[in-house]
Amino acid sequence: xxxxxxxxxxxxxREAWSVLDANRAGAxxxxxxxxxxxxxxxxxxxxxxxxxRCDTRRAGTELLSLLAGQWRTGxxxxxxxxxxxxxxxxxxxxxxxxxxxxxxxxxVLTSGLTQPPLHALAVWWMWRHxxxxxxxxxxxxxxxxxxxxxxxxxAASRDLGGGGLAAIVHPWESGMDDSPVWDAPLDALTPxxxxxxxEPFPDHPLNGHHDRYxxxxxxxxxxxxxxxxxxxxxxxxxxxxxxxxxxxxxxQALAELAPLAGADPGPHREAAERIRxxxxxxxxxxxxxHALDLRAGRLSPVCTVGCFGPMLDPxxxxxxxxxxxxxxxxxxxxxxxxxPVPSCEIRASQFDRSRYWRGPSWVNTNWLLRQAAVVHGLxxxxxxxxxxxxxxxxxxxxxxCFDPFDGxxxxxxxxxxxxxxxxxxxxxxxxx
Ligand code: 2M8
Numbered sequence: 229x230x231x232x233x234x235x236x237x238x239x240x241x242r243e244a245w246s247v248l249d250a251n252r253a254g255a256x257x258x259x260x261x262x263x264x265x266x267x268x269x270x271x272x273x274x275x276x277x278x279x280x281r282c283d284t285r286r287a288g289t290e291l292l293s294l295l296a297g298q299w300r301t302g303x304x305x306x307x308x309x310x311x312x313x314x315x316x317x318x319x320x321x322x323x324x325x326x327x328x329x330x331x332x333x334x335x336v337l338t339s340g341l342t343q344p345p346l347h348a349l350a351v352w353w354m355w356r357h358x359x360x361x362x363x364x365x366x367x368x369x370x371x372x373x374x375x376x377x378x379x380x381x382x383a384a385s386r387d388l389g390g391g392g393l394a395a396i397v398h399p400w401e402s403g404m405d406d407s408p409v410w411d412a413p414l415d416a417l418t419p420x421x422x423x424x425x426x427e428p429f430p431d432h433p434l435n436g437h438h439d440r441y442x443x444x445x446x447x448x449x450x451x452x453x454x455x456x457x458x459x460x461x462x463x464x465x466x467x468x469x470x471x472x473x474x475x476x477x478x479x480q481a482l483a484e485l486a487p488l489a490g491a492d493p494g495p496h497r498e499a500a501e502r503i504r505x506x507x508x509x510x511x512x513x514x515x516x517x518h519a520l521d522l523r524a525g526r527l528s529p530v531c532t533v534g535c536f537g538p539m540l541d542p543x544x545x546x547x548x549x550x551x552x553x554x555x556x557x558x559x560x561x562x563x564x565x566x567x568p569v570p571s572c573e574i575r576a577s578q579f580d581r582s583r584y585w586r587g588p589s590w591v592n593t594n595w596l597l598r599q600a601a602v603v604h605g606l607x608x609x610x611x612x613x614x615x616x617x618x619x620x621x622x623x624x625x626x627x628x629c630f631d632p633f634d635g636x637x638x639x640x641x642x643x644x645x646x647x648x649x650x651x652x653x654x655x656x657x658x659x660x
Pocket of ligand 1: 264268270271306403405
């Protein structure tokens, strides 16, 4: 990076490793001390991506620990609970009751929701960067069937709209929990007040949304986590462009990994093509991909960082890529933010520079957009996204998220994915 020395980079890398080591709990890395004391799904995929640059075994251990929570349906839960810390987070194991479900793993307590399926991409990342090829090949062989089961689950049980995309059934499944995209579908619910409550975290959910989060989770649990209930009755079902863009990229990663596991890559390529066609047909809104609320039958009017998710697809037509880049670089997103990429477009009435997923910039979405720029050969954009992200963590530390105007940190400190993805970005600085 301009103006920085290799010594600065090495010091930042050491700080990142010490955060990841401090957040290690057995085989898993928890997202942050205190607030998030269990293993989270996509957090662990970002950790695996970051550590795989120099520690293949740790990347594999991280993913295997998460996948120990995989249900027999193939669903990979959004939280795998740490033993003995049941009360440390709400909603904890006593709310999800995974132990009562015949498809849940035995001996591991989990939530009943999932999160963006970045796992195959993380395994491919690990394979691509591994120095010990035999160790990495063995890991790929071990992980491959679990990844296939995960993708089969999404295709079989989450295509609630019947158009070839996976629907999320709770805002937590998007990973972008409080995004304004979920406001309209959440406001349309009439939840029954719950006995359960979590004290709102600063900068977290809007009043009323938390009750809806809990109510939705309980409805799904009380259906027995039933796929038919999701299709026919569950009141929240949204096709999210980031979730599906990630799924598509993971299908392409599975196609790369299949030969290593002695399997046919063809079905994964076909799945990627089906998802691409469905994204273009169902979610394209003229300027970007917008989320489709299946229950209301409308596209969300709000443009957020999630709207660029399908750019992770190298096969996305060039005219759509050009349009997306022009929106991303405009004053709606990067153009007016000193520390991009804001999680919601700045001109939207819902934009809020401090509130969690409603405006702040995040290291993980910056990393995903940088990866999207790389796959389309947009070197300048990729460099800018990498440099902006490193500037954020240098200025404010490995925070959970950042004010997009002045770069000040928000949310938890010592946040694992901010540290892990810094390692990945620094590795590219060295390789350049
Ligand atoms: C946030 O989500 C959890 C619920 O899953 C929460 O608000 O308590 C999100 O930022 C999500 O993307 C992340 O995976 C999780 C743990 O870091 O925190």
